[in-house]
Amino acid sequence: MKLVTWNVNSVRLRLEHLQRLEALWRPDLICLQETKVTDELFPREAFAALGYAHLAVLGMKGYNGVAIASRRPLALVRHQTWCGRDDCRHLIAELDGIEVHCLYVPAGGDIPDPAANDKFAHKLEFLDAVAGWFAGQDAARPMVLVGDFNVAPLPTDVWSHKQMLKVVSHTPVEVERLAALQASLGWIDAVRHFVPPEQHLYSWWSYRAADWAASNRGRRLDHIWVTPPLAPRLARAEILAEARGWQPPSDHVPVMVDLA
DNA sequence: ATGGTGGATGCTCCA
Numbered sequence: 001m002k003l004v005t006w007n008v009n010s011v012r013l014r015l016e017h018l019q020r021l022e023a024l025w026r027p028d029l030i031c032l033q034e035t036k037v038t039d040e041l042f043p044r045e046a047f048a049a050l051g052y053a054h055l056a057v058l059g060m061k062g063y064n065g066v067a068i069a070s071r072r073p074l075a076l077v078r079h080q081t082w083c084g085r086d087d088c089r090h091l092i093a094e095l096d097g098i099e100v101h102c103l104y105v106p107a108g109g110d111i112p113d114p115a116a117n118d119k120f121a122h123k124l125e126f127l128d129a130v131a132g133w134f135a136g137q138d139a140a141r142p143m144v145l146v147g148d149f150n151v152a153p154l155p156t157d158v159w160s161h162k163q164m165l166k167v168v169s170h171t172p173v174e175v176e177r178l179a180a181l182q183a184s185l186g187w188i189d190a191v192r193h194f195v196p197p198e199q200h201l202y203s204w205w206s207y208r209a210a211d212w213a214a215s216n217r218g219r220r221l222d223h224i225w226v227t228p229p230l231a232p233r234l235a236r237a238e239i240l241a242e243a244r245g246w247q248p249p250s251d252h253v254p255v256m257v258d259l260a
Numbered sequence: 261a262t263g264g265t266g267g268a269t270g271c272t273c274c275a
Contacts, residue, residue: 009266009267010266010267010268034267034275036267036268050262061268061269062267062268062269062273062274063268063273063274063275064274076271080268107274107275109274109275116273119274129274150275206264206265206275207264207265207266207267207275208263208265208266209264210264248266249266249275251265252265
């Protein structure tokens with residue numbers, strides 16, 4: 001089973017990109033974040049034409065929004081809300097007995113101080129709540145947790161560890177929170193399973209660079225994690241960096257894992 | 261130290 005996660009930054013603007021992605025990787029399952037569309041206006045026909053007739057969508061007007069597109073029928077579709085907000089960040093479905101979680105963690109604003117920045121406080125509370133919830137689940141079940149986690153955990157998941165320590169997405173307090181979430185079920189980072197920690201990896205490049213590829217100041221914010229029962233099935237993982245150059249681009253690129 | 265861009269919306273918010 002080949003599965004992809006991608007923060008598309010508006011699904012309606014990225015339909016041709018999704019067509020390219022399908023042609024390139026032929027994924028069985030595509031998990032999307034920042035769809036930025038209500039469920040009524042979700043472009044279902046375009047997905048059906050690509051072979052994804054089975055959709056789970058959880059969207060709102062303008063902001064956030066997650067979706068799961070599948071070639072085969074999805075079971076037990078449901079969603080979760082966090083921190084008392086109904087803001088379309090967590091969608092769940094099952095395929096082939098695997099429970100798939102599509103998650104969009106709050107970005108957290110610019111100031112990395114929860115006392116001065118409500119968005120950063122919300123991000124930390126969100127990560128704590130999700131970690132607490134998963135800690136009560138059964139790690140012996142085959143589960144996949146994917147999405148835009150908005151945290152780059154390793155020093156090599158950012159272009160400069162030292163210069164990013166006070167930048168939201170790579171501060172120690174966020175990295176600790178994400179580590180606690182990872183520990184909740186002993187989640188395995190499926191991409192790092194194949195790539196040594198010395199090697200830099202990015203899945204996001206800012207729009208605010210004159211030349212994203214030349215400056216290459218990226219961050220790895222998008223992740224695919226699996227529970228221990230799925231570890232023996234990890235066959236391949238890829239980050240499609242070239243998609244950052246597809247016009248007009250999302251600032252995130254697709255991340256893929258193949259489960260044997 | 262600063263500002264830089266892009267998307268959805270509608271005279272601004274969020275990333």
